[in-house]
Amino acid sequence: MHIMEGVLPWEWALFWWALTIIILIVGIFQLNKVVRKNREVLPLLAVSGAFIFVLSSLKLPSVFGMSSTHPTGTGLSTIAFGPAITTVLCAIVLLFQALLLGHGGLTTFGANCFAMGFFGPLLAWLFYRAMQKTNINIYLTIFLAVIIAGLASYVMTALQLALAFGFETLPEFLAIFAVTQIPISIVEGLIIVVAVKFIAKVKGEFFTKTGTLTEEQVAKMNK
Amino acid sequence: MRTLDDIALLSPLRYKNTTLKVILVFIGLMAGLFSPSPILPLFIAICMVAATLLFGKIPIGMYFKLFLSVLSFAVVSAFVLAFFVHGGGETLWSINLFGWVISITTGSANLALLVLTRSASGLACVFFLSMTTPMLELFSYFKRFSFLDVFMELVMLIYRYIFVFLALLLKIQSAQAMRFGYSSFKRSMHSAGLLVGSLFVQTLEQGDRLYLSMNSRCYDGKLPYYDAKYKIMFSDALLSLLFIASIAAVFYYTRGYQFF
Numbered sequence: 001m002h003i004m005e006g007v008l009p010w011e012w013a014l015f016w017w018a019l020t021i022i023i024l025i026v027g028i029f030q031l032n033k034v035v036r037k038n039r040e041v042l043p044l045l046a047v048s049g050a051f052i053f054v055l056s057s058l059k060l061p062s063v064f065g066m067s068s069t070h071p072t073g074t075g076l077s078t079i080a081f082g083p084a085i086t087t088v089l090c091a092i093v094l095l096f097q098a099l100l101l102g103h104g105g106l107t108t109f110g111a112n113c114f115a116m117g118f119f120g121p122l123l124a125w126l127f128y129r130a131m132q133k134t135n136i137n138i139y140l141t142i143f144l145a146v147i148i149a150g151l152a153s154y155v156m157t158a159l160q161l162a163l164a165f166g167f168e169t170l171p172e173f174l175a176i177f178a179v180t181q182i183p184i185s186i187v188e189g190l191i192i193v194v195a196v197k198f199i200a201k202v203k204g205e206f207f208t209k210t211g212t213l214t215e216e217q218v219a220k221m222n223k
Numbered sequence: 224m225r226t227l228d229d230i231a232l233l234s235p236l237r238y239k240n241t242t243l244k245v246i247l248v249f250i251g252l253m254a255g256l257f258s259p260s261p262i263l264p265l266f267i268a269i270c271m272v273a274a275t276l277l278f279g280k281i282p283i284g285m286y287f288k289l290f291l292s293v294l295s296f297a298v299v300s301a302f303v304l305a306f307f308v309h310g311g312g313e314t315l316w317s318i319n320l321f322g323w324v325i326s327i328t329t330g331s332a333n334l335a336l337l338v339l340t341r342s343a344s345g346l347a348c349v350f351f352l353s354m355t356t357p358m359l360e361l362f363s364y365f366k367r368f369s370f371l372d373v374f375m376e377l378v379m380l381i382y383r384y385i386f387v388f389l390a391l392l393l394k395i396q397s398a399q400a401m402r403f404g405y406s407s408f409k410r411s412m413h414s415a416g417l418l419v420g421s422l423f424v425q426t427l428e429q430g431d432r433l434y435l436s437m438n439s440r441c442y443d444g445k446l447p448y449y450d451a452k453y454k455i456m457f458s459d460a461l462l463s464l465l466f467i468a469s470i471a472a473v474f475y476y477t478r479g480y481q482f483f
Contacts (some may be wrong), residue, residue: 004297005349006264006341010256028374035373039442042373043433046380047388051426053381054388055419076423092378096385099353100228102293105345107256165308165334172307187412194416195423202424 002097002112003157005105012164017110020091023118027088049089052077053096074153075146075192078121079128080212086125090117111160120153138217142196143189150185197221228358236279236355240455241364247463248352254470255344261337262477263470264344270466271347279355286354290346297342305335315483329483336482358382363450376446384429392422 008016035042055073073093077086091113097103104112128145132138154177162170200207204218213221231237236244251271255264272290275281308331317326352361359379366375395418399405404414437446 004293004300004342005345006255006343007297007300007338013256028370031377032370032373040434042377043380043437044427044430046377047384047426047430047433049377049381050384050388051423053385054392054422057389076419088374088377089381092374092381095378096382099349099358102289102346102349105342106349107252107345165304169307172303176303190412191416191419194413195418195420198417198420199423202420203427206427 002094002104002116003108003160005098005102005107007105008108008111008160008164010107012160013107013110015110016108016114016160020110020113020118023087023114024091027084027091030084031088045085045089048077048081048085049092052086052089053093056093056097074116074121075124075149075188076195078124078149079142079145079196080207080210083118083121083125086121087113087117090121111157115156115160116153119156120149120151123152124149132213138213138221139193139197143193146189146192147185150181150188154181154185230281230285230354231357234279234281234355237357237360238453239355239459240453241356241360241451243455243459243463244352244356245361245364247466248348250467250470251348251351252345254474255341255348258341258474258478259337260477260480261333261340261482262480263473264337264340266473267470268340268344268347270469271344271351275347275351275354279351281354286350290350293346294343297339297346300342301335301339304338305331307331308334312483329481332483333481359448360451363448366448366450372445379446379448380433387429388422388426391425392418395421 031045052073055076074086074090077089081089094104094109094112094117098105098109124145127148128141131141131144155174158170158173158177161173196207200213200218200221204213204222207213208215208218251267255267258264272286276283276286305327306325312329312331312333315327315329315332317324359382362375362379362382365371399414399418403410405411
């Protein structure tokens, strides 16, 4: 659920753009540094970005008879690559969604990028890193991390809309998002759990290399 | 989505100067955003749609199908704003739902109309750009700024791989559907999970293959792209100036006008 082109008044559009540009400059600096040091990362990042886009265009099975829903796609990328890279990739994906599909927009790009590319993934990553080392079931941790990535993005989006149109509208925006987005996030969480299980089986070394899962956790998953 | 890029490649406006198009779209977006009255965004939307359809030779049916399907979201948000924002002014209409009063005031109606027209004008501007400029030309334009070099290479590679993975996704999905993979809710959750997982594994392998193929073509951390340069014709410049001048005129004369 992106904020459409032209919905935000110019003051807020400018504010979120400024904030996002600062985050993106830091992200691009990091990207430049990483690619210069280790140039085989670029192709991997490129295909991961395409993966996020394709995932966000995936039509999920509906829960309450709604026609179809689509996931944010950032959950898996966050737990695999971390929030900094996810932000840059997500910015590119949002740019394509705005240009090719008309989802989101150029003037509201700053707000969307902050909510979906930065805020959601950051919270999910912090949660995942904190929980991963504990003894709590790893599937539950992944499931909750994906839900947090989705819901935090939507709460932020509702907050952005409420800030722009008067704070008393916050409950209304939150209610609209809650009704539509909570089922989507739960479905996305379940699917990512199955996906992580599958990836651990086929390419478990990728997760241990990036530090997403420890070797015992991968071994336990494959048992 | 595939067709949108094909359309841009076939459009006659493709051979116009990219800088000029970017500037026009930027001015259109900004003017629509800063306008306090819904007249100017409406004017920009009409100009941009007309330019895309007449000069860009975009199929009308396809254009409006895409345009209206996206605009329907804006209509929904305009309704939300009209009902929930307490814009002040006189009450135009109100209803009492089980003790909960919902009302539309002149302030909220004006706000909703402004947001709707602003969305339409922004959308028309973005579609003008993406339907007349092939993405790769647009990106090689931004590659001139050296700070964005690596970022833009990433953008171009992602653009390429979106189509590769979309095709793969559709193939896997229809193979699963043929084997009753989506016959019940529980089974479709499982299938969708396997789909995402195998897509991710394919992504990693494709990344390795891409690196190998780039290396064997002398990749040294820089991807050279052909940067097409088109001259600005006198008639284009004149038309653009006319457009900008009329935006300024409409802005000046209608800035205080509201419908309600």
